[in-house]
Amino acid sequence: MTTQVIVLNGGSSSGKSGIARCLQAVLPDPWLTFGCDTLVDAMPAAMRTASEGIEIADDGKVAVGPAFRTLEAAWIEGIASMARAGARIIVDEVFLGGPASQERWHKALKDVGVLWVGVRCDSTVAAGRETARGDRAAGMAASQAELVHQGVLYDMEVDTTHTESLECARVIAARVG
Amino acid sequence: MTTQVIVLNGGSSSGKSGIARCLQAVLPDPWLTFGCDTLVDAMPAAMRTASEGIEIADDGKVAVGPAFRTLEAAWIEGIASMARAGARIIVDEVFLGGPASQERWHKALKDVGVLWVGVRCDSTVAAGRETARGDRAAGMAASQAELVHQGVLYDMEVDTTHTESLECARVIAARVG
Amino acid sequence: MTTQVIVLNGGSSSGKSGIARCLQAVLPDPWLTFGCDTLVDAMPAAMRTASEGIEIADDGKVAVGPAFRTLEAAWIEGIASMARAGARIIVDEVFLGGPASQERWHKALKDVGVLWVGVRCDSTVAAGRETARGDRAAGMAASQAELVHQGVLYDMEVDTTHTESLECARVIAARVG
Amino acid sequence: MTTQVIVLNGGSSSGKSGIARCLQAVLPDPWLTFGCDTLVDAMPAAMRTASEGIEIADDGKVAVGPAFRTLEAAWIEGIASMARAGARIIVDEVFLGGPASQERWHKALKDVGVLWVGVRCDSTVAAGRETARGDRAAGMAASQAELVHQGVLYDMEVDTTHTESLECARVIAARVG
Numbered sequence: 001m002t003t004q005v006i007v008l009n010g011g012s013s014s015g016k017s018g019i020a021r022c023l024q025a026v027l028p029d030p031w032l033t034f035g036c037d038t039l040v041d042a043m044p045a046a047m048r049t050a051s052e053g054i055e056i057a058d059d060g061k062v063a064v065g066p067a068f069r070t071l072e073a074a075w076i077e078g079i080a081s082m083a084r085a086g087a088r089i090i091v092d093e094v095f096l097g098g099p100a101s102q103e104r105w106h107k108a109l110k111d112v113g114v115l116w117v118g119v120r121c122d123s124t125v126a127a128g129r130e131t132a133r134g135d136r137a138a139g140m141a142a143s144q145a146e147l148v149h150q151g152v153l154y155d156m157e158v159d160t161t162h163t164e165s166l167e168c169a170r171v172i173a174a175r176v177g
Numbered sequence: 178m179t180t181q182v183i184v185l186n187g188g189s190s191s192g193k194s195g196i197a198r199c200l201q202a203v204l205p206d207p208w209l210t211f212g213c214d215t216l217v218d219a220m221p222a223a224m225r226t227a228s229e230g231i232e233i234a235d236d237g238k239v240a241v242g243p244a245f246r247t248l249e250a251a252w253i254e255g256i257a258s259m260a261r262a263g264a265r266i267i268v269d270e271v272f273l274g275g276p277a278s279q280e281r282w283h284k285a286l287k288d289v290g291v292l293w294v295g296v297r298c299d300s301t302v303a304a305g306r307e308t309a310r311g312d313r314a315a316g317m318a319a320s321q322a323e324l325v326h327q328g329v330l331y332d333m334e335v336d337t338t339h340t341e342s343l344e345c346a347r348v349i350a351a352r353v354g
Numbered sequence: 355m356t357t358q359v360i361v362l363n364g365g366s367s368s369g370k371s372g373i374a375r376c377l378q379a380v381l382p383d384p385w386l387t388f389g390c391d392t393l394v395d396a397m398p399a400a401m402r403t404a405s406e407g408i409e410i411a412d413d414g415k416v417a418v419g420p421a422f423r424t425l426e427a428a429w430i431e432g433i434a435s436m437a438r439a440g441a442r443i444i445v446d447e448v449f450l451g452g453p454a455s456q457e458r459w460h461k462a463l464k465d466v467g468v469l470w471v472g473v474r475c476d477s478t479v480a481a482g483r484e485t486a487r488g489d490r491a492a493g494m495a496a497s498q499a500e501l502v503h504q505g506v507l508y509d510m511e512v513d514t515t516h517t518e519s520l521e522c523a524r525v526i527a528a529r530v531g
Numbered sequence: 532m533t534t535q536v537i538v539l540n541g542g543s544s545s546g547k548s549g550i551a552r553c554l555q556a557v558l559p560d561p562w563l564t565f566g567c568d569t570l571v572d573a574m575p576a577a578m579r580t581a582s583e584g585i586e587i588a589d590d591g592k593v594a595v596g597p598a599f600r601t602l603e604a605a606w607i608e609g610i611a612s613m614a615r616a617g618a619r620i621i622v623d624e625v626f627l628g629g630p631a632s633q634e635r636w637h638k639a640l641k642d643v644g645v646l647w648v649g650v651r652c653d654s655t656v657a658a659g660r661e662t663a664r665g666d667r668a669a670g671m672a673a674s675q676a677e678l679v680h681q682g683v684l685y686d687m688e689v690d691t692t693h694t695e696s697l698e699c700a701r702v703i704a705a706r707v708g
Contacts, residue, residue, distance in 0.1 A: 018663030024221035025662050030230075030244050032219040032252075042209040044201035045488045053207075067207050074264030075209075081258035087251030128697035131556050132549030134399045166659035195486030202485050222665045305520035308379050309372030311576050343482035378575035384584075384598050386573040386606075396563040398555035407561075421561050428618030429563075435612035441605030 001113035003177045004083045006031075007091045007105060009152060010119030011144030012060075013130040015160035015168070016092045019119060022169030023090055027176065032082070035092035039075050043068075060139025062096060073104070080108040094144060099151040117172055118149055118157035125161050178290035180354045181260045183208075184268045184282060186329060187296030188321030189237075190307040192337035192345070193269045196296060199346030200267055204353065209259070212269035216252050220245075237316025239273060250281070257285040271321060276328040294349055295326055295334035302338050355467035357531045358437045360385075361445045361459060363506060364473030365498030366414075367484040369514035369522070370446045373473060376523035377444055381530065386436070389446035393429050397422075414493025416450060427458070434462040448498060453505040471526055472503055472511035479515050532644035534707045535614045537562075538622045538636060540683060541650030542675030543591075544661040546691035546699070547623045550650060553700030554621055558707065563613070566623035570606050574599075591670025593627060604635070611639040625675060630682040648703055649680055649688035656692050 006023065008016045020033045040054060047053025052067035064072075083089050095101035102116075121129075123145035130141040156175055158168040183200065185193045197210045217231060224230025229244035241249075260266050272278035279293075298306075300322035307318040333352055335345040360377065362370045374387045394408060401407025406421035418426075437443050449455035456470075475483075477499035484495040510529055512522040537554065539547045551564045571585060578584025583598035595603075614620050626632035633647075652660075654676035661672040687706055689699040 015663075018660075021222065021665040022659070022663050024665075025223070030221050030224055030248060032216075032248060034219055038215065038219070039209075042211055042215070044207050045198065045492075046202070047207055071207060071209060071264055074259040074262035077262040078255040078259035078264075082251040082255035085251035085254040087248055087255075125695060128553070128695050129549075132546075132553050132696035134552040134555075138399075164656060164659050165663035192486075195483075198488040199482070199486050201488075222669075302518060305376070305518050306372075309369075309376050309519035311375040311378075315576075341479060341482050342486035375576065379577070384575050384578055384602060386570075386602060388573055392569065392573070393563075396565055396569070398561050399552065400556065401561055425561060425563060425618055428613040428616035431616035432609040432613035432618075436605040436609035439605035439608035441602055441609075 001177065003088075003115045003175075004112045005079075005089050005091060005109055005114045006117060006172065006176065007093060007114060008117050008119050009093050009095045009102070009148060009154075010121065011094060011126060011141060011146075011148050012136055013126045013133065013141040014119045014121040014145070015129075015165050016119050018165035019158070019160070019168050019172070020090045020092045022166045023173060026166070026169050026173050027088075029088055031088045031090050033090040033092060034079060036094055039072060043071065056137050056140070058137070058139075060137040060141070060143050062140070064096065076104055076108045080112060083109070083112045095148045095152055096144070098148065102152050113177060115156070115172070115175060115177075116154045118152065118154040119168070120149065120157055120159040120161070121145065122161040178354065180265075180292045180352075181290045182256075182266050182268060182286055183292045183294060183349065183353065184270060185294050185296050186270050186272045186279070186325060186331075187298065188271065188303060188323075188325050189313060189317040190303045190310065191296045191298040191318070191322070192306075192342050193296050195342035196335070196337070196345050196349070197267045197269045199343045200350060203343070203346050203350050204265075206265055208265045208267050210267040210269060211256060213271055216249060220248065233314050233317070235314070235316075237314040237318070237320050239317070241273065253281055253285045257289060260286070260289045272325045272329055273321070275325065279329050290354060292333070292349070292352060292354075293331045295329065295331040296345075297326065297334055297336045297338070298322065299338040355531065357442075357469045357529075358467045359433075359443050359445060359463055360469045360471060360526065360530065361447060362471050362473050363447050363449045363456070363502060363508075364475065365448065365480060365500075365502050366490055366494040367480045367487065368473045368475040368495070368499070369483075369519050370473050372519035373512070373514070373522050373526070374444045374446045376520045377527060380520070380523050380527050381442075383442055385442045385444050387444040387446060388433060390448055393426060397425065410491050410494070412491070412493075414491040414495070414497050416494070418450065430458055430462045434466060437463070437466045449502045449506055450498070452502065453507075456506050467531060469510070469526070469529060469531075470508045472506065472508040473522075474503065474511060474513045474515070475499065476515040532708065534619075534646045535644045536610075536620050536622060536640055537646045537648060537703065537707065538624060539648050539650050540624050540626045540633070540679060540685075541652065542625060542657060542677075542679050543667060543671040544657045544664065545650045545652040545672070545676070546660075546696050547650050549696035550689070550691070550699050550703070551621045551623045553697045554704060557697070557700050557704050558619075560619055562619045562621050564621040564623060565610060567625055570603060574602065587668050587671070589668070589670075591668040591672070591674050593671070593675075595627065607635055607639045611643060614640070614643045626679045626683055627675070629679065633683050644708060646687070646703070646706060646708075647685045649683065649685040650699070651680065651688055651690040651692070652676065653692040
């Protein structure tokens with residue numbers, strides 16, 4: 001089956017967004033990239049701090065409420081429809097719920113060719129990159145580095161600890177059908 | 178029919194984004210907001226200057242190529258699916274093609290309750306706000322102010338020339354079913 | 355004395371930044387614009403939430419610590435030096451301390467031609483624009499609208515409640531010596 | 532002499548900004564960080580494309596005009612004054628003019644303790660990171676990688692090709708007097 005969607009799953013500051021942009025540069029067709037930030041930015045400002053929406057604690061832990069889940073479900077449905085309508089899409093995600101998160105995407109994309117990619121990065125290195133970015137709550141990288149991969153099944157994995165985003169993108173692109 | 182989608186159409190710097198954020202604040206349910214910027218940001222960097230994608234000339238005129246149209250069609254399909262899946266959505270758009278642009282959204286949203294809103298702003302005032310923002314190509318506001326409304330049909334119109342975004346949002350919210 | 359520095363003082367969402375960018379567009383010479391955001395962005399990430407630095411409470415109230423004051427004093431010294439070295443500079447400020455804040459700038463700029471401009475905006479209107487921007491802590495606009503002008507002396511005042519940024523900029527530009 | 536200013540010089544996408552933020556995190560005192568972007572952002576919008584100001588060509592080459600030089604000279608004077616007034620400052624720079632660029636800073640900072648740091652990155656790796664960032668004109672990284680170091684004298688050099696920003700920052704911090 002033709003790869004219609006590439007799902008990149010990894011913790012904060014693991015390098016997913018950089019890989020997504022490099023994939024757009026190296027893949028011959030034009031691909032769209034959407035991330036969980038796209039969804040969060042689309043939500044009302046009030047939901048970014050409310051218990052119904054998304055909350056980021058001082059230690060970088062992220063909690064998500066029922067109103068968030070409802071909108072997210074519709075969002076995932078929409079991305080699947082875009083793929084069925086012919087767009088090729090890179091999804092840049094953080095599976096905070098591990099296999100339960102993957103299952104949400106899996107169900108919506110069941111009739112679409114998906115390449116599941118785990119983006120790993122050593123926890124200490126990711127935390128250092130978080131410091132270097134300076135725009136994320138300190139602690140997110142460390143708290144998510146292992147958590148988001150537990151119980152998740154991939155077609156392939158890349159590791160940005162010692163490999164540049166562009167090189168990771170080339171390895172992934174070679175697997176796109 | 179319940180209003181599931183609010184489409185705001187207006188030229189650059191007419192105040193659509195501000196109205197969208199105010200709508201999110203005054204409407205009782207959580208609404209998502211997506212704009213043409215969301216789609217453009219999702220595209221490969223190369224398409225933002227390529228003749229296949231989107232080009233912004235020195236005078237602020239915007240031209241769009243066939244690859245852009247293909248991805249846009251899938252994007253519109255996806256937004257319609259999100260609405261059918263239960264999300265309430267504000268679309269912040271610039272109908273550069275007038276009625277042809279509206280028809281694209283109209284077809285995709287035919288089984289969904291839509292409130293079509295024209296966002297007008299005096300051309301000179303919009304150009305001044307473009308200068309005050311400082312982040313847009315000079316000339317976009319003036320070239321789009323009238324153009325985007327020609328031949329487009331609305332349920333209602335607001336005019337930001339002398340009315341604040343929040344006030345416009347309240348008038349629109351009162352019409353949401 | 356030639357006007358070397360224009361100090362715009364007003365509350366959050368009063369329209370200072372928009373006026374500053376319009377001033378840069380209408381004034382014949384090139385002017386630099388620096389705001390309190392320039393200084394805050396230059397500080398370590400940790401100072402933006404620490405009691406030594408700057409803290410923004412949930413109601414939008416801003417508190418500033420001793421380490422912030424030390425760096426701010428050097429910053430003001432530096433801006434004054436740039437002006438003495440020949441640059442023409444627009445300072446976009448929020449005098450949270452009223453006359454004490456003004457005195458800090460006044461001392462540093464005593465041998466430089468300064469145009470002191472109060473930027474007023476009705477508190478309710480500023481709060482609405484804060485909602486429309488969607489990127490500031492809710493409540494800042496209302497809490498600062500009156501506070502920042504108490505006891506401050508101006509050469510002129512503008513009011514953005516019913517007047518566009520560009521028009522305010524033209525009125526200010528006419529007073530630049 | 533106490534180190535009052537750290538000057539980081541390197542090409543676009545060499546990792547200077549990340550090192551600067553990490554330095555702010557690891558150094559015990561609060562340091563301010565200013566980059567050439569701070570100055571460019573402070574300039575009128577018109578100067579960012581005008582022949583008097585700064586021009587970025589399609590291949591990423593950067594050209595700078597006489598009006599830019601005048602404002603830059605005042606800016607450098609101001610940074611030096613901030614340091615003499617007691618602020619500790621990290622300057623994140625691109626010496627497009629090589630030794631002539633360094634001489635401008637050297638003259639202004641002659642009575643201040645400066646640590647001159649070269650930030651190197653393999654040209655191909657920097658170009659890949661430019662693609663991963665997706666927000667810079669393609670070609671800047673490659674065209675600047677070697678150019679900005681020619682004839683420039685350093686107290687120390689770091690290389691981000693195989694070393695993380697945080698690790699580079701720790702090595703630099705150990706040399707701060």
